[in-house]
Amino acid sequence: MATRILFVDDEAGIRTTLKVILEQHGFDVTTAATVREALEHLNHAPFEVLLSDLNIGQPGDGFTVVSAMRRVQPQAATFIITGYPDFDTALQAIRSQVDDYLLKPADVPTLIHTIKNRLEHRRTVPQEKPLKRVSQLMLENLGAIIKEWLILVKAHPELNAIPVNDRDRIDHLPKIVEELAGRVDVLSNISSEKAKKDSAEHGKERARQGYSIPLIVIEMRLLQRVLSFVLQRNLIRMDLSTVVGDMMQVGESLQEQLEFSIRGFQQVAREAA
Numbered sequence: 722m723a724t725r726i727l728f729v730d731d732e733a734g735i736r737t738t739l740k741v742i743l744e745q746h747g748f749d750v751t752t753a754a755t756v757r758e759a760l761e762h763l764n765h766a767p768f769e770v771l772l773s774d775l776n777i778g779q780p781g782d783g784f785t786v787v788s789a790m791r792r793v794q795p796q797a798a799t800f801i802i803t804g805y806p807d808f809d810t811a812l813q814a815i816r817s818q819v820d821d822y823l824l825k826p827a828d829v830p831t832l833i834h835t836i837k838n839r840l841e842h843r844r845t846v847p848q849e850k851p852l853k854r855v856s857q858l859m860l861e862n863l864g865a866i867i868k869e870w871l872i873l874v875k876a877h878p879e880l881n882a883i884p885v886n887d888r889d890r891i892d893h894l895p896k897i898v899e900e901l902a903g904r905v906d907v908l909s910n911i912s913s914e915k916a917k918k919d920s921a922e923h924g925k926e927r928a929r930q931g932y933s934i935p936l937i938v939i940e941m942r943l944l945q946r947v948l949s950f951v952l953q954r955n956l957i958r959m960d961l962s963t964v965v966g967d968m969m970q971v972g973e974s975l976q977e978q979l980e981f982s983i984r985g986f987q988q989v990a991r992e993a994a
Contacts, residue, residue, distance in 0.1 A: 723749040724840065725766070729759045729773040729786055730802070739827070746833050759786045768797050770836055775803040785953055787819055792852075792959070798839040802827060853959060855952060855967035856902035862951050863898055867891050869950065873943045880939060885930050893923040897944065897978055904974045905967045912977040920978040924985025934983055941979045945972070 726748050730736050736752045743750045751766070753759035756777055763771070763786075771790045773783040787799045804825040820839050823832055859866065871891060874880045900916040903909075912920075927937055948971065952959070 723747055724770060724836075725749045725751070725768045726770040726772055726836075727751050727753065727759065727762055727768045727790075729753045729756075729771070729777055729783065731755065731774065731777045735774075742829055743833075748836075756782050756785050760789055763790050763793050768794060769840060771797055771799045772836075773799070773801055775801050784819075798836070800835070800839075853955075854905060854963055855959065855971065856905035858952060858955050858959065859898055859902050859905075859948065862955070863895060866898060866944075866947055866951055867894055870894060870944055870947045873947065874940065877939065877943070880936055883931055883936070889926075889930070892926075893919065894944070896923075897975075900978065901948075901971050901974050905970045908966075908970065910973070912974055912981075916974075916978060917981045920981035921985030921988070924982035924987075925989045927982070928986045928989035932986075934986060937982055937986060938979065941975060941982075945975055 724747070726743060728736065728740060728743070728750055729752070730739075731754050733754070736754065740750045740752055748770075751762055751768070753762055754777075759773070759777075762768075768790075771787065773786045775781065775783040777783055777786070783801050783803075787801065790797050790799055798820045801819050801822040802825055803822055821835055823835065853861075871887060874890060896916070896919050900912060900919075904912065924937065952968075
């Protein structure tokens with residue numbers, strides 16, 4: 722039976738050309754143009770090899786696919802294709818994730834030799850670690866979430882212009898993350914009453930500090946971005962069967978907490994009028 726390869730690249734011409742070349746060398750090739758498409762394939766069919774471009778739509782997306790393959794099909798050999806040879810240092814740091822990398826434009830003989838050599842010398846797969854829910858990873862990475870969020874806030878000119886110290890900026894953030902994790906754990910469609918009250922108080926405090934409603938929205942959007950980054954880095958540790966549902970819960974909770982923050986803000990504005 723032919724060796725099955727999942728080839729991921731967002732450039733249609735490369736997908737078509739390399740697929741034909743690999744098939745001429747006896748491989749059975751499935752292609753994907755996006756991370757989502759790649760995850761769909763690797764969750765529903767077995768592969769011996771993953772060959773992924775480094776940047777699929779967004780820089781570094783190839784690592785997301787590699788991490789998912791490592792979790793779902795740990796025996797598969799994984800390769801990253803990159804057009805940036807100076808990226809070698811970063812790639813070395815993740816050798817536990819990627820078996821090897823190749824530079825664009827890919828040299829076909831080298832590519833074929835590398836794939837076959839890796840298949841002939843399969844690595845030992847480490848013992849599986851327990852999979853984790855989104856909620857567990859958020860709580861475990863709370864410190865990193867706060868730190869990265871604060872960096873983004875300070876890099877935003879309008880937010881950074883508000884004269885607030887770091888402690889007051891992040892005061893409500895741990896409560897938000899804890900509520901997000903709690904909703905995921907209990908699969909609740911509604912934020913807790915405590916979370917609603919805390920969010921309203923947060924909105925009132927932001928009004929007193931000189932924020933505007935758009936700035937409160939921006940803060941929440943930056944939090945959502947940080948959560949996405951943190952979870953992406955931990956994809957190999959996540960239970961992929963629960964990710965979609967968990968992230969939907971997170972998104973709904975963020976929107977509800979934002980709604981109650983805005984209501985609290987508006988209450989202070991009405992009282993001051």
